[in-house]
Amino acid sequence: MLGRRRWWMAVAALGAATLGLCGCDNKSKEAAPGPDRPAAPGASEPWKVGAYLSLSGAETQFGIETKEGIELATDAINAKGGVKGRQIKVLYEDDKSNPQETNNKVLQLINRDKVVALLGEVSSSRSKIGGIVANKYKVPMITPSSTSPEVTQVGPFVFRVCFTDDEQGKLGAEFVVKTLGKKKVGLIYASDDLYSAGLAQQFKDAVVQRGGAVTIEKSFPKTETNFTTYINELRDAKPEIIYAPVYYSSMVPIARQAKAAGVPGSMFVGGDGWDADTLLADAGEELEGAMFTNHYAPDVPWPNAQAFLKAYKDRFKHEPTSLGAMGYDAALMLYDAMGRAKADTPEAIRDAIAETKGFEGATGTIAIDAERNADKAVVIVQIKGKKFTYYTTVNDKPAAKP
Amino acid sequence: MDKIVSALITGLAQGAMIALVSLGYTMVYGILKLINFAHSEVFMMGAFIGLFSILAFGGQSSPLVAGVAGTLCAMAFAGLLGTLVERVAYAPLRARGRGKANTRITPLVTALGMSVLLQNLAQLLFTARYRGYPQLLPIEHTRKVIFVTAVVVMVGLELLVHRTWMGKAMRALSVNVEAARLMGVRTSRVISITFITGSVLAALGAVLYCLDQSQVYPTMGVVIGTRAFVAAVIGGIGNIPGAMLGGLLIGVIGEMTKLTPYSGLQDVLIFTALIVVLLVKPTGLLGKQAIEKV
Numbered sequence: 001m002l003g004r005r006r007w008w009m010a011v012a013a014l015g016a017a018t019l020g021l022c023g024c025d026n027k028s029k030e031a032a033p034g035p036d037r038p039a040a041p042g043a044s045e046p047w048k049v050g051a052y053l054s055l056s057g058a059e060t061q062f063g064i065e066t067k068e069g070i071e072l073a074t075d076a077i078n079a080k081g082g083v084k085g086r087q088i089k090v091l092y093e094d095d096k097s098n099p100q101e102t103n104n105k106v107l108q109l110i111n112r113d114k115v116v117a118l119l120g121e122v123s124s125s126r127s128k129i130g131g132i133v134a135n136k137y138k139v140p141m142i143t144p145s146s147t148s149p150e151v152t153q154v155g156p157f158v159f160r161v162c163f164t165d166d167e168q169g170k171l172g173a174e175f176v177v178k179t180l181g182k183k184k185v186g187l188i189y190a191s192d193d194l195y196s197a198g199l200a201q202q203f204k205d206a207v208v209q210r211g212g213a214v215t216i217e218k219s220f221p222k223t224e225t226n227f228t229t230y231i232n233e234l235r236d237a238k239p240e241i242i243y244a245p246v247y248y249s250s251m252v253p254i255a256r257q258a259k260a261a262g263v264p265g266s267m268f269v270g271g272d273g274w275d276a277d278t279l280l281a282d283a284g285e286e287l288e289g290a291m292f293t294n295h296y297a298p299d300v301p302w303p304n305a306q307a308f309l310k311a312y313k314d315r316f317k318h319e320p321t322s323l324g325a326m327g328y329d330a331a332l333m334l335y336d337a338m339g340r341a342k343a344d345t346p347e348a349i350r351d352a353i354a355e356t357k358g359f360e361g362a363t364g365t366i367a368i369d370a371e372r373n374a375d376k377a378v379v380i381v382q383i384k385g386k387k388f389t390y391y392t393t394v395n396d397k398p399a400a401k402p
Numbered sequence: 403m404d405k406i407v408s409a410l411i412t413g414l415a416q417g418a419m420i421a422l423v424s425l426g427y428t429m430v431y432g433i434l435k436l437i438n439f440a441h442s443e444v445f446m447m448g449a450f451i452g453l454f455s456i457l458a459f460g461g462q463s464s465p466l467v468a469g470v471a472g473t474l475c476a477m478a479f480a481g482l483l484g485t486l487v488e489r490v491a492y493a494p495l496r497a498r499g500r501g502k503a504n505t506r507i508t509p510l511v512t513a514l515g516m517s518v519l520l521q522n523l524a525q526l527l528f529t530a531r532y533r534g535y536p537q538l539l540p541i542e543h544t545r546k547v548i549f550v551t552a553v554v555v556m557v558g559l560e561l562l563v564h565r566t567w568m569g570k571a572m573r574a575l576s577v578n579v580e581a582a583r584l585m586g587v588r589t590s591r592v593i594s595i596t597f598i599t600g601s602v603l604a605a606l607g608a609v610l611y612c613l614d615q616s617q618v619y620p621t622m623g624v625v626i627g628t629r630a631f632v633a634a635v636i637g638g639i640g641n642i643p644g645a646m647l648g649g650l651l652i653g654v655i656g657e658m659t660k661l662t663p664y665s666g667l668q669d670v671l672i673f674t675a676l677i678v679v680l681l682v683k684p685t686g687l688l689g690k691q692a693i694e695k696v
Contacts, residue, residue, distance in 0.1 A: 058530045191666030219666035223625040225616040228412045228541075229660040232405065249532045253615045260541035282534030282617065 046089040047082070047338065049074075049331075050109030052120040052130055057097025062122040062323050066144055067092060068316050069327025070119060073335070076311070083338045090331075091115060095126060102126045106133040115139065116346050117338070119330050122323065124148030131158040140337075140350040144330035145295070145323055147272070148194070152372040157346075159353050159372045161329045161361065162295055165195060168271055169202025169245070171378040172293045175394045176241055176269055177210040179380075184215045186239030188230060188254070190246055191219035199245035199271050215239050220250075227254045231261045245271040248279040255283035255290075265290045265383070275322050275381075275388070284386035296322040296363045297381045297390040308362035322363070329361035364393070409657040415545035415614070417653020418552030422607035423630035424637070424645040425559065426484075426600030432640035433575045433596050434496075435506060439513040440487050441604060442627020443520035444480050448605025449618045450528055452476035453535055456609075465538035469613070476605040484601025485594050491516045493590065517623075524620035532617040544614045551610060555603060556646050562599075563642060572596060576640065632672060636679050638689025647687060651675070 051070055054063035070090060078087050091113050093105035102121070109115045110133065118134050118141040121127040127146035134141035135155030143151055143160045147168065152158050163171075176182050185207055189200035197219070204214050216237035218230045231254070234242055242263075244254060251274055255265055266289030274292040298309060298319055308328055312320040320328075336359060337352035338344075356368040367375045377395035381388045423445055430438045456472030491512040499508065539547065563569035571592045574582040583589045611626065612618055633652045637644025652672055659668040679687060 058525075060529070061531070217663075218660075220660075221666060221669055224668075225611075225625075226412065226416050226657075227615070229409045229657050230665065232408055233661065236405070249617060249619070252532070252534050252617055256537065257541060257615065278532055278534065278617075 044086070046087040048113055048115045049088060049090045049334065050093065050106075050113060050115035050118045050120075051090050052093045052095050052102060052105045052109065052118065054097040054122060054126075055092070055094035057095075059097045059122055062145075063094075063097070065321055065323040066122060066327035068312070069144070069320070069324040069329075070331040072308070072311055072315060072324075073328045073331035077332070077335045083335050084344070088335065090119075095121070097123070097126075099126055099129055102129045103133060106130045110134070110137045110139050116344070117141065117334055117349055119144065119327075119334065121146060124151050127151045127158075128154060131155070134158060138350075139346045140334075140353055142330045142334050142353065144326040148198075149373075156354075156372070157350055159368060159374075161333055161363070161366055161374050162326055163376060163378060164373055165198050166202050167373070168293050168378060169199045170206040171394045172199070172243065172245070172269065172271060173203050173206030173210060173212070175291075175293065175378075175380055175392075176243065177207055177212040179392065179394060180241065180269075182240040183212045184238075184240045185212055186234045186237060186242040187214050187217045188227075188234060188242060188244050188246070189219055190222040190224075190250060193222040193247075195273060196222070196246050200243070203243055203245065222247075222250065224250070225253050227257045228261060231258045231263055235261055235263050239267075241269055242267050243269050245273065247273040248276040251279055251287075252283045255286040259286040264288075269293075272322065277321075280383070280386050280388065284383065287383045288385075289383065291380050291382045291391055293378045293394070294322055294381045294388075295379065296325040297379050297388055300379060300390045302360075302362075302364065304360050305362045325362045329363050329366070332361060333359050333366065405661060406658075409661055410654060412545070413654035413657030414650060415548045415653070416656065417633075417650035418549045419607050419611050419614070419649075420626065420630050420633050420652055421646045421649025422552050422555060422603050422610070423626060424633040424649050425555075425642065426604045427631050427634040428637070428639055428642060428645040429572075429596050429600045431634070433572055433593065434492070434509075434579075436492065436509050437513065437631070438487075438492075438597075438600070439510075439627075440491070440516035440520060441600065442623030442630070443517050443524070444483050444487065444601045444623075445604040445608045445626060445630075446524060446618075446620065446623035447483055447520065448476045448480040448601070449608035449612050449616075449622065450524065451479040452605065452609035452612065453533060453618050456536065456538070461536040462538065468536075469538045473606060473609045476609050477602045480601040480605030480608075481598040484597040484604075487516055487520075488594060488597040493593075521620055521623070528618075528620065530620060532619045534617045535612045538613055541614060544610070548610045548614060551606065552646075552649075555606070556642070559599075559603075559642055568592065568595060629672070632676050636676055636686055638686025641686070641688045641690075644686055644688035 053067055054060055074088050074090050082088055091109060093109055095102040095105045118139055120130050120141060121143055122145050124146040127143040128151050131141055131151055131154040135157045138157060140157050145162050146160060147162055147165045149164045149166050152160055176185060187200055190196040207214060216234055216239060218233055265287035268290040270292035272294045275294050308325060312324060333356060337356060338349050341348040341352040354368055359366045364376045369375045377393040379393055380391040382391040426441045430436055452472050455475035456468045459468035459471045461468050492509050495509050495512060563572060571587045574587055575589060575592055579589055629652055633648035634645045636651060637648030655671055655675060656668045659665060659671050
């Protein structure tokens with residue numbers, strides 16, 4: 001008995017000692033690089049840019065595609081000799097799709113690695129966290145694909161290259177009422193999902209402003225999978241078109257059940273939440289002819305987009321999604337601003353990003369507006385023959401070219 | 403009127419599916435007084451295995467063979483998983499807690515732990531991606547299949563519980579596990595069989611559910627698990643016809659709500675119904691007042 005207890009004590013002591021050692025070790029490691037590290041890198045040293053992404057966890061797929069886009073842009077610029085004669089080195093950090101981890105990783109990139117700018121996050125909630133930190137330490141940040149309006153509202157150092165949900169809802173309405181000429185609209189959305197409900201609200205207001213009307217409106221909790229009754233209701237109200245700003249995960253059962261209830265896929269118009277291969281694989285046939293507002297389409301006729309598409313396919317051996325395209329644009333827009341900046345400091349780069357006008361990216365011509373959002377056209381994608389195809393672009397601001 | 407009838411039919415199919423899952427909760431509770439929170443994850447795992455085996459058996463090219471064989475595979479796997487969960491997480495605790503007063507709360511905690519573990523395991527193995535089932539049957543027919551299957555299962559289960567030796571043993575256990583053991587019932591075997599039955603039915607429900615309307619993803623168990631659990635409680639947990647009634651009720655209430663402008667509030671309504679039922683009749687609609695021994 002005593003023997004056993006002593007044994008346990010020995011193990012415990014050993015454990016404590018190891019912990020102690022680790023602690024010391026960590027401290028000494030952390031202490032070392034700080035003071036003797038040069039604050040401003042020399043002229044020949046590469047630029048350090050930080051990217052925090054979901055490279056593991058729930059949104060891994062999105063994170064990896066964004067990273068591929070950033071890599072492509074970085075290598076292209078480095079092959080041309082870099083920015084101001086210096087190569088660019090992107091330091092990638094994995095936030096594991098986790099908000100707490102995001103905070104740590106962004107702090108590490110800023111304080112330990114002294115990056116001049118940040119690229120980051122797909123998810124709006126994590127971009128907002130990263131943005132708050134970036135703004136506090138005065139390091140400019142560009143989010144490739146976070147569409148929540150709140151993200152850039154955190155402060156003057158945070159920008160985006162995608163459109164906001166507000167903009168998307170408005171332009172969706174512009175497309176439905178002006179381009180398609182449909183006045184009687186049905187609406188179905190997830191009432192407890194910020195993205196879906198926000199888009200629905202923006203859309204509804206914008207449709208009314210443009211002389212249309214939402215004749216029937218159905219909302220569901222986002223965990224819902226049985227849509228038959230909703231679809232019957234929508235069908236019986238006989239709208240000319242149904243706007244469904246929902247994620248693809250809800251759209252698959254909606255499409256299948258709609259087809260069973262006799263509502264054709266071409267009745268539906270959606271948002272960028274539809275942009276997933278899964279939607280094509282699982283409900284491609286049911287959604288034949290349906291359209292949605294998006295950042296990008298694989299066959300969009302702009303030369304930049306086509307060049308991107310070719311380079312991406314050559315390198316990664318698969319079709320890029322809009323996440324890859326936006327990662328690419330975010331990185332390129334940052335490098336463009338770094339080239340124009342009057343000094344090599346984060347503040348000067350911030351000012352250069354804020355002055356971006358007429359930037360030609362893979363996802364269109366981008367100007368940064370006063371709220372640090374991207375002013376750009378929305379691409380309308382149509383599902384045709386189980387493929388996403390380019391339909392048209394919509395822009396209600398005459399100032400920016402499509 | 404047409405609307406109401408069609409909503410009623412959809413609701414009954416939906417409810418039958420919920421009822422299939424809620425049987426697992428109700429059976430385990432009836433015998434062990436344990437709410438097996440891992441049940442919803444057995445459902446989810448069943449759905450994944452169902453999808454993989456349906457695809458392996460040819461999917462849409464041979465719908466009947468793939469559907470039946472895939473469902474059987476999913477059921478077999480879920481049965482195994484159910485026993486495994488019971489052996490790993492509940493049986494050792496039961497053995498240790500024998501004779502001690504407070505033995506309810508520990509298995510409850512391990513049940514929650516098991517649920518989280520299985521969910522994360524699924525995310526690790528299958529990733530968080532949503533995967534769609536191939537459409538083996540048109541939706542109208544899938545719904546008929548669901549309803550008929552649920553009714554057949556329910557009748558079969560009633561026969562099992564009331565007409566067989568195993569059913570008698572189950573009922574004996576539900577009255578008093580220790581006494582049943584003293585009378586020569588091999589309690590751990592009966593408990594295993596209860597878990598297997600519940601899990602097999604969950605997998606059946608899972609495959610039918612996915613064929614009808616859903617995709618498969620690691621957290622799908624939470625949604626349907628909550629509803630099934632509420633159904634079991636509304637019907638009177640521990641009572642098999644009660645679970646059926648509760649499931650149908652929830653299905654129909656849910657669909658009826660969708661006809662109103664307050665369609666986003668169906669979960670609110672379902673939980674309100676739960677509270678009302680529990681206030682009026684704390685044992686649930688078909689639950690019997692337990693006789694407390696003095």
